[in-house]
Amino acid sequence: MRELQVNLRDRSYPIYIGEGILDEIASLFEKHDIRKASPLMIVTDEHVAPVYLDRITQSLMAGGYQVASYVVAAGERSKALSVLEDIIGAALDAGLDRSSAIVALGGGVVGDLAGFVAASYMRGIRFVQIPTTILAHDSSVGGKVAVNHPKAKNIIGAFHQPELVLYDTATLRTLPEREIRAGLSEMIKHGLIWDAEFTAWLDQHAEEILALEHDKLEYGLYMGCQVKAYVVSQDEKENDLRAILNLGHTIGHALEAVAGYNELLHGEAISIGMVGSAKLAVRMGRSVRIYTETKRILAKFGLPVRLPEHLDTDRIMKAMMHDKKFKEGRTVFVLPTEIGRVEINKQVPVEWVREVVEELKREA
Amino acid sequence: MRELQVNLRDRSYPIYIGEGILDEIASLFEKHDIRKASPLMIVTDEHVAPVYLDRITQSLMAGGYQVASYVVAAGERSKALSVLEDIIGAALDAGLDRSSAIVALGGGVVGDLAGFVAASYMRGIRFVQIPTTILAHDSSVGGKVAVNHPKAKNIIGAFHQPELVLYDTATLRTLPEREIRAGLSEMIKHGLIWDAEFTAWLDQHAEEILALEHDKLEYGLYMGCQVKAYVVSQDEKENDLRAILNLGHTIGHALEAVAGYNELLHGEAISIGMVGSAKLAVRMGRSVRIYTETKRILAKFGLPVRLPEHLDTDRIMKAMMHDKKFKEGRTVFVLPTEIGRVEINKQVPVEWVREVVEELKREA
Incomplete structure (x- = not known):
């Protein structure tokens, strides 16, 4: 224990x-x-x-x-x-x-x-x-x-x-296999926002974790909780740092809302959202490697990286405007700066978000 | 100001x-x-x-x-x-x-x-x-x-x-006159639980306060807020001291629930409840003066001191059992010990509460 x-x-x-x-x-x-x-x-x-x-x-x-x-x-x-x-x-x-x-x-x-x-x-x-x-x-x-x-x-x-x-x-x-995969999405997120070493460990042990091998699963959960606990203890009420936990969630929540909470599990929606954030980061001038690595690791865990084409872009954008993370009217996004590190970027043009949503429908 | x-x-x-x-x-x-x-x-x-x-x-x-x-x-x-x-x-x-x-x-x-x-x-x-x-x-x-x-x-x-x-x-x-009187009920409560001098001042200036005479009203509100603020600052989350603010509220809330939130205004219900608490205090061995004074002052402000006869005692007792102030199954009551001072008494027999509810229907 x-x-x-x-x-x-x-x-x-x-x-x-x-x-x-x-x-x-x-x-x-x-x-x-x-x-x-x-x-x-x-x-x-x-x-x-x-x-x-x-x-x-x-x-x-x-x-x-x-x-x-x-x-x-x-x-x-x-x-x-x-x-x-x-x-x-x-x-x-x-x-x-x-x-x-x-x-x-x-x-x-x-x-x-x-x-x-x-x-x-x-x-x-x-x-x-x-x-x-x-x-x-x-x-x-x-x-x-x-x-x-x-x-x-x-x-x-x-x-x-x-x-x-x-x-x-x-x-x-x-647990059904689909829920296991979806659940691991947040664990991967904890690696992506805070800990490159843990991300590499997840990448290396994907198969054993998916098979719920005891030691690996316990360590993954322990590390995931650890990252979360550290961030929360620095900022309980989400004034600043805690917002980094929302990587992938701005797009992800909008997808869940538009898909009616049924088609996409939470972890699946934020998997797509994390690919979207990586794409926005690249547009903001970060290395394209962030995008390819984020996508590769998520796909390795069997998580979706493409946005279902039939979800209407206008409705997704509208749902995002209701998202509580749009502070004081500006468009705030959590964006990766490298694997294991993110920033809160308040300068993301809404137009780019729309274009990325469209692009996500065409991911290979 | x-x-x-x-x-x-x-x-x-x-x-x-x-x-x-x-x-x-x-x-x-x-x-x-x-x-x-x-x-x-x-x-x-x-x-x-x-x-x-x-x-x-x-x-x-x-x-x-x-x-x-x-x-x-x-x-x-x-x-x-x-x-x-x-x-x-x-x-x-x-x-x-x-x-x-x-x-x-x-x-x-x-x-x-x-x-x-x-x-x-x-x-x-x-x-x-x-x-x-x-x-x-x-x-x-x-x-x-x-x-x-x-x-x-x-x-x-x-x-x-x-x-x-x-x-x-x-x-x-x-404000309608009935609401003014009912509102003053909590102000009187603040005197009764904490401040004999303020209670005497209220007694002395009842008519001017009821006429909303500017200076008197402002001072009364200021003192009422002052008592409340002092008690709350000692115990924000109602772990102990703050409970004294509930004088009259255990019976009062039950009356409001049974009367369907319509027949009795909140201040009227707790006025009756405060008379009930004074009667319980006398049963627990306190001076009968507490009861006569509490009742006299409330009546002077035109507040009801008698429980409407048609309200069913069984239903009142049942509503009280749902009250959150019955901590861990015991019957907890705020009771006056003298004018301007109260105690939390955890030993009040439920049977006495029922008898007092009955008596309150026969108050003169």
């Missing part, structure tokens, strides 16, 4: 990563001040519930916890205020009070949704993350929680740090 | 109180770092909008601000997630970004709702309060913002401090 500390002064918390660590859930909860006198609520989705909910509930009850649960539909549509309201109704019925905790058991959608429940229920209660996807290695670090608005993704939310994160790599073995 | 500072370290902010200070709104916004490059959104209700919205919008635009606005229905029903979602949609359309501010123009409902919009839009943007009721002298200090759930009041929310509060006493002159 590896342990990693996310340093945020009085909101610091540990991430435990390892095979089978869910067996120790009750003692880890106890160690981190999750109260037994008040009921917990596990929030999960219909895919994860049949596999883990009973087992975790039993372990916690055996450890002396009172456990309620709420199961949402799988997928992005559950990140809605109406679902939040339903969960809060169930939490009231189950008697959750200000000393209770919300436990997010699942992927990024469940983490974002349950995290915002925890942030807003009685103005904020404790929160524990149990990610069951590779993608969630990203979303479980940093405390960004949110639901979607019909007009824009992740626009209603909070910064709410968990008490602890339990990352049992055994839960990843049941 | 009086100025009062709410001390919360890096989230400290000023409250300006005075007649006609809305004329200086643009310069006060500028002084407190409200940005001109990003649009503002004023959130108000259908009662306040016709009187002040145009004037304030014009003043701000003359000062170089871009101003959007959103008008909600008056009353507690606007404190709902569906209304929050509509406002956030309008904020997106108006182009509000992370440097924008939400301006709450109105009473407690508008402040709570607009405050939670500001707390959750893009995970938190700036917030300005312009209270137009006496009651809002209470809710505009302390950063507690929330909307209601169909099952419980104020259960979905955040702590989100404003950048500044502008309290123009001229706006209070158009």
Whole structure:
């Protein structure tokens, strides 16, 4: 078991990563001040519930916890205020009070949704993350929680740090292959923005990671969390540095919105977005090698690098204009300057963005 | 103009109180770092909008601000997630970004709702309060913002401090008399929990205050805000001391819920609740004078001290069980120990609460 500390002064918390660590859930909860006198609520989705909910509930009850649960539909549509309201109704019925905790058991959608429940229920209660996807290695670090608005993704939310994160790599073995690949997209991003050495390691071990070979997977998750944790600890509220984590996300979020949250998984959309950012970087005068390497590595992990042709460019551009990263009306982009390093560039002409979106439809 | 500072370290902010200070709104916004490059959104209700919205919008635009606005229905029903979602949609359309501010123009409902919009839009943007009721002298200090759930009041929310509060006493002159009386209920509460001298001053000047005599009103608001600000600065997140502000609120919130948020105004409900707390205090062995004085002062301000007989005791008790102040299953009450001083009492038998609710229906 590896342990990693996310340093945020009085909101610091540990991430435990390892095979089978869910067996120790009750003692880890106890160690981190999750109260037994008040009921917990596990929030999960219909895919994860049949596999883990009973087992975790039993372990916690055996450890002396009172456990309620709420199961949402799988997928992005559950990140809605109406679902939040339903969960809060169930939490009231189950008697959750200000000393209770919300436990997010699942992927990024469940983490974002349950995290915002925890942030807003009685103005904020404790929160524990149990990610069951590779993608969630990203979303479980940093405390960004949110639901979607019909007009824009992740626009209603909070910064709410968990008490602890339990990352049992055994839960990843049941993931569909497409989700594994999509999840690795954020791991590759962490290499691309911060760590050329980790990027080279990912490149070298792509096959073993895709096969979920234990050591490689654990190290990859550990390193991905490490980069994220370092950046977040420097800038919890996304005033400056933290924005570099958005590499590929400005285009990526717009693609998700236009594709209706269904056609493209988040990791796939940001894979295409990262190729787009590399293309913009080249236009801004950076080495063409950034583009070829970014694209080659993403393709090696089986991630898409071409934008589906039928997605309308006008709609993509419009969705981007709603993106919260367009600060004070200017067009702000995270652009690579070399492999393992990025910059926040506020001078990207909107016209170039449009041209790159068009070009991405013709990537080989 | 009086100025009062709410001390919360890096989230400290000023409250300006005075007649006609809305004329200086643009310069006060500028002084407190409200940005001109990003649009503002004023959130108000259908009662306040016709009187002040145009004037304030014009003043701000003359000062170089871009101003959007959103008008909600008056009353507690606007404190709902569906209304929050509509406002956030309008904020997106108006182009509000992370440097924008939400301006709450109105009473407690508008402040709570607009405050939670500001707390959750893009995970938190700036917030300005312009209270137009006496009651809002209470809710505009302390950063507690929330909307209601169909099952419980104020259960979905955040702590989100404003950048500044502008309290123009001229706006209070158009209030209906019933709302003036109800608003003074929280001001009296601030005396009862913290300051015997201020309570005596209120007792002595009841008539002038009810007539909205300028000097007396301004001093009363200033002192009410002062008590609230002091308590909040000692305990921003309501871990202990801050709970004393809930005098009368446990019973009061239950009455509001059962009466359907219509029959009783908030201040009226907590007036009855404060009489109930005084009765519980006497049962716990305190001087009967606490009860007679509390009741006499509230009645002097024309506030109700008797619980409407038709409200069902079982439903009131059930609503109280949902109240978030029942920590870890125990029955916690704020009880007076003398005039100007209260305690958090965790030993109040639920049976006594029920008996007091019954007795309150028979108050003379």
